[in-house]
Amino acid sequence: MSSDTELHVPEEEAHGDLRRGFHHELDDIRDDIAKLGAIVTENIPRATDILLNQDLDGAEKLIVGDDEIDVAALALEERCYSLIALQAPVASDLRKVVAAMRIIAEVERSADLTKNLCKAARRIYGHPLNPAIRGIIQKMGDQATTLFKEATESYLAGDATRAAAIDDMDSYLDDLQREFMRTIFESHEAAKSSIDLQVAVQLAVVARFFERIGDHAVNIGERTQYLVTGLVRESLGAARHASRQAAGESE
Incomplete structure (x- = not known):
């Protein structure tokens, strides 16, 4: 054999290796996003407990730990x-990468919101919360946790049906936020159980943090649907409308 002879790899084989490498890396990215989402899911009830118990040490630990989430999100x-x-990548491959990037941002912003809950815990430190307010905070924390868990797991599983249900689940969190706002200001105005105005304002912001976590979960659900179906939010709404019309015509 001549020393000038070169090993020739067929173009199709080389291309196939590249595509396999692409899909392997994309699967790894998806799995790592889900792991990051699981950390945020765990941090929501942690932040809720920190808020209810006015746990300053716990607040500091979670706030500092958010830096690691930021670094991981940036690396992804x-x-x-x-x-x-x-x-x-093009077509469905590009869609997967774009969806992943959008979901990374939603996860990172939700992590920031759990950090903000801890900062709020520091601001209301020393001000006891009445049972009604504590109860609704717990409910908001529980529902936000459920929403984010569903969003993360539906993305990992590529389950568009499960992802679509998140929007309806978010309605309950919105209802809790409205109930919480009424309770805050009723407590502030009540002569026997008044809340300091600055604390009332801070609690209103807390409700907004929980509500925003729910919104990010909904966004992840919509991105998952886009990933699976190729339909953006407006198209999904049109599809649901057409489906309802068809169901009505068949009745």
Whole structure:
């Protein structure tokens, strides 16, 4: 054999290896996003307990720990950019990368909101909360946890049906927020169980934090549906409307 002879790898085989590498990396990114989402899911009840118990040490630990989530989210985004730059994905492959990048952002912002709950715990430190307020905070924390868990798991499983249900589940969290706002201001105005105005304002912000976590969970659900079906939010709404119309016509 001549020393000038070169080993030739068929173009189709080389391309196939590249695509397999692409999908393997994309699967790894999906799994790592789900792991990051699981950490945030665990942090929601932690932050809720910190708020209810005015646990300053716990608040500090969670706030500091958020830096690790930020670093992990940034690393995941960089991996997505690398996939786009090196593989130039199109069609469904590009959709998967775009969905992953959007979901990373939703997870990271939700982590920031759990950090904000801990900061709120520090601001209301020393001000006891009445049972009605404590009860609704617990309910909001529980529902936000459920929503985020469903969002993360539906993304990992690629389950568009499960993801679609998150929007309806979020309605209960919205109802709790409205109930909480009424309770705050009723307590503030009540002569025998008044809340300091600054505490009342801070609690109103707390309700907003929980509500925003729910919104991010809904967004993850919508991105999961986009990933599976290729339909964006407006298209999903039109599809639901058409489905309802068809069901009505058949009755």
